[in-house]
Amino acid sequence: MKYYCDNQEVINKLIELRKKNKKYDKLFRTTDHDAILALKIILPPKLKIEHVKGHTDRKTKENQLTIPEQLNIQADLLCGEKAQPPIQTHILNMPIAVYIGKTYFPYKYTQAIHNHCGDEDAKGFIK
Numbered sequence: 001m002k003y004y005c006d007n008q009e010v011i012n013k014l015i016e017l018r019k020k021n022k023k024y025d026k027l028f029r030t031t032d033h034d035a036i037l038a039l040k041i042i043l044p045p046k047l048k049i050e051h052v053k054g055h056t057d058r059k060t061k062e063n064q065l066t067i068p069e070q071l072n073i074q075a076d077l078l079c080g081e082k083a084q085p086p087i088q089t090h091i092l093n094m095p096i097a098v099y100i101g102k103t104y105f106p107y108k109y110t111q112a113i114h115n116h117c118g119d120e121d122a123k124g125f126i127k
Contacts (some may be wrong), residue, residue, distance in 0.1 A: 001049045006052050007054075009032060012033055014039060017043070052066075052068040052069055052072045096109070113126060
């Protein structure tokens, strides 16, 4: 059985998960965490994990796409129809949780603060 994914970060995490099954649990928060937890439950032991380039239909005619590329495009369409905004949950291993409005910034929060309130006011928050 093969699992194709256009997200290299998810692929890397699944490979890590193979090596250390307890690596990602409910207490560990990371990007794409909901996908990793869902896949962890159903991940067959001999699954082959392969990367497929995303959005290949933008540059290549449909009849020239590989089957994995065609399936990836169908998956993207399905996700676009069914997707919901993620539940914003603070990543537990981060030293700080920054929310501006209702948006959570786990990374690059310094730039988000500067963008939100300007350089001068940001100095009061960031030292």
